[in-house]
Amino acid sequence: MKRNETLLKKIPQGMAGFTLVEVVIAIIVVTLVIAGLIASYLVIQRNWQGGSKQIIVQGQGRLALNHICRHIREASNLGVSNLGRTLVIIRLDGGSLAYKYDEQSHTLNYYPDWSDQTSKEVLVNNLYKQPGNPIFLRSGSRKVYIHFRVIDVNQIDGYQGIDLSSSAYSRNM
Numbered sequence: 459m460k461r462n463e464t465l466l467k468k469i470p471q472g473m474a475g476f477t478l479v480e481v482v483i484a485i486i487v488v489t490l491v492i493a494g495l496i497a498s499y500l501v502i503q504r505n506w507q508g509g510s511k512q513i514i515v516q517g518q519g520r521l522a523l524n525h526i527c528r529h530i531r532e533a534s535n536l537g538v539s540n541l542g543r544t545l546v547i548i549r550l551d552g553g554s555l556a557y558k559y560d561e562q563s564h565t566l567n568y569y570p571d572w573s574d575q576t577s578k579e580v581l582v583n584n585l586y587k588q589p590g591n592p593i594f595l596r597s598g599s600r601k602v603y604i605h606f607r608v609i610d611v612n613q614i615d616g617y618q619g620i621d622l623s624s625s626a627y628s629r630n631m
Contacts, residue, residue, distance in 0.1 A: 511610060511618045515584075519608040519622045522566060522582040526557055530602050530626035538602065542592020545602065546572055550630060559585065559593045559606075566593075566606070584609050588621060600628045 476484075526545070530536065535548035543559040554572040559565075568581040586607045587593055595603040602625065609619035 508616065508618065512620075515608050515610050515618045516620045518582050519606070519620050522585075522608075523604060523622050523624050525568070525581060526604055527624060527626040529555060531629050533628040534630050536596060536600075536602060536628060536631075538592075538594045538596040542594050543587075545594040557581065557594070559587070561587075582608060588623075597625075600631045602626055602628075 529547050530545075532549065533547045534550045537546040537548075538544065539546065540558070543561070545557045546554055547556065548554050556569040556572040558567050558569065558578075560567060563583075564585055565583050566581045566585045567578045569575065569578050571577055586609060588605045588607055591605045593604065593606050595605070597603060603623070604625070605621075605623045607619060607621045609617070611617050611619075
């Protein structure tokens with residue numbers, strides 16, 4: 459008994475340690491702080507992924523629009539058919555190419571040689587007509603308006619989309 463009494467006498471008054479209530483409160487506070495940090499990290503990560511996806515969707519749409527406008531500018535003749543879903547371009551060398559919107563697969567297909575329908579390339583996926591507007595609209599003999607929407611909807615990132623429109627004049631007509 460003397461040994462235990464000696465140890466108790468060496469501990470100064472009020473320095474005996476934490477009470478159970480203090481320890482439980484400290485654990486609760488630390489747990490809340492860690493939970494808040496994890497929640498913040500997850501929200502930031504989801505927003506980052508959504509922003510990255512938005513950049514990709516915008517990039518695909520702009521590349522497609524630039525591709526189409528470049529060919530329109532170099533055209534010797536233009537034709538819009540199929541209620542504005544098909545744009546046929548006659549090149550200066552007499553060859554033809556085309557862009558055709560497929561409503562079933564929501565793709566814009568590029569045909570480097572319009573006479574050979576088997577050599578198509580998908581220019582952009584998840585492309586939709588703007589309501590009430592054709593994709594291609596010819597105005598006069600040299601000008602073409604282009605209107606479309608690129609959308610990507612998934613459960614992780616939600617809705618990512620961009621509406622694009624432009625007009626291009628043929629320089630060679």
